[in-house]
Amino acid sequence: MKDFRGGTAVITGAASGFGRATSLALAERGMRILAADLDLPGAERTVELAARLGPGGAAYAVDVADVAAMEKFADAVKAEHGVPDLVMNNAGIAITGPFLDTSFEDWEKIIGVNLTGVVNGSRIFGRQMAERNRGLPRRERSGHIVNIASAASYTPVRSLPSYCTTKAAVRMLSECMRADLASEGIGVTCVCPGFSGTNIARNSLVAAGVPEEVAERLHRRGERALRLRGYPPSKVAARIVKAVERNEAVVSVNFEGHLAHYAARFAPSVNRLIARIPAGF
Numbered sequence: 683m684k685d686f687r688g689g690t691a692v693i694t695g696a697a698s699g700f701g702r703a704t705s706l707a708l709a710e711r712g713m714r715i716l717a718a719d720l721d722l723p724g725a726e727r728t729v730e731l732a733a734r735l736g737p738g739g740a741a742y743a744v745d746v747a748d749v750a751a752m753e754k755f756a757d758a759v760k761a762e763h764g765v766p767d768l769v770m771n772n773a774g775i776a777i778t779g780p781f782l783d784t785s786f787e788d789w790e791k792i793i794g795v796n797l798t799g800v801v802n803g804s805r806i807f808g809r810q811m812a813e814r815n816r817g818l819p820r821r822e823r824s825g826h827i828v829n830i831a832s833a834a835s836y837t838p839v840r841s842l843p844s845y846c847t848t849k850a851a852v853r854m855l856s857e858c859m860r861a862d863l864a865s866e867g868i869g870v871t872c873v874c875p876g877f878s879g880t881n882i883a884r885n886s887l888v889a890a891g892v893p894e895e896v897a898e899r900l901h902r903r904g905e906r907a908l909r910l911r912g913y914p915p916s917k918v919a920a921r922i923v924k925a926v927e928r929n930e931a932v933v934s935v936n937f938e939g940h941l942a943h944y945a946a947r948f949a950p951s952v953n954r955l956i957a958r959i960p961a962g963f
């Protein structure tokens with residue numbers, strides 16, 4: 683996408699973190715923001731902030747893991763605002779804990795949001811974009827899908843088995859989609875950020891197999907670590923906008939994002955060694 687002005691962007695997980703920051707960056711570029719989240723007041727606040735910078739938009743309460751809810755959401759978007767030009771599948775959660783303590787329910791939950799949520803958003807809105815593009819000359823076809831993975835997609839971490847697995851799956855899914863949807867005129871970008879100061883530790887971090895008070899401590903530690911990292915979501919958002927403009931395939935963001943990527947390519951044994959460092963539960 684070269685021209686954002688006048689376009690419409692659907693962003694999941696838009697109430698907070700990267701979702702809100704990217705909504706505001708795109709609003710500044712003249713896009714209408716359709717903010718979807720479990721947290722409706724948070725999504726409404728994002729739209730309110732976006733309206734100060736650009737043409738505004740609308741907020742929707744949606745669970746990305748629920749295919750029927752996503753179909754209904756997409757029908758509403760099409761009826762009320764037309765087919766979106768950009769879709770960012772960003773909603774995500776984190777579960778930490780040793781593999782043997784990560785329950786089947788934990789796996790179902792994280793796969794539902796982090797992977798099925800991305801499949802749902804990509805399939806349902808991708809189909810809308812492809813249908814709109816059919817019949818248009820190739821150079822006029824348009825649409826872009828951004829999937830948020832993580833630096834954790836490149837490297838194993840002993841205390842994040844379910845998170846790393848879902849993020850690696852999102853990266854591969856995005857590569858397959860990119861190969862497939864190019865002929866429909868739809869670009870696909872996968873973004874792999876390192877740590878950034880969002881609310882993910884407070885909003886969604888679940889510590890598997892540890893007592894309540896330890897989980898509470900881990901939450902606080904996670905929040906503090908992300909804050910101290912000092913990499914604001916607005917910087918990630920700026921990189922996402924640039925990646926969409928250039929139709930980049932896979933984009934690592936910040937120092938640890940690049941480090942994990944290069945180590946996975948050129949020194950995977952270093953990643954494997956770091957992966958063994960105990961999380962200190």
Ligand SMILES: NC(=O)c1ccc[n+]([C@@H]2O[C@H](COP(=O)([O-])OP(=O)(O)OC[C@H]3O[C@@H](n4cnc5c(N)ncnc54)[C@H](O)[C@@H]3O)[C@@H](O)[C@H]2O)c1
Nearest residue numbers: 695698699700720745746773774832877878880881882885
């Ligand atoms: N913060 C980081 O350091 C970091 C690094 C790499 C990747 N990520 C990824 O970035 C994405 C955004 O996370 P963030 O850090 O901005 O976290 P965040 O918690 O600040 O924002 C995530 C948003 O997703 C929403 N959400 C959660 N489950 C949902 C569901 N089922 N349906 C709809 N909305 C849902 C939450 O309500 C929240 O508003 C996630 O996919 C996360 O895994 C984060």
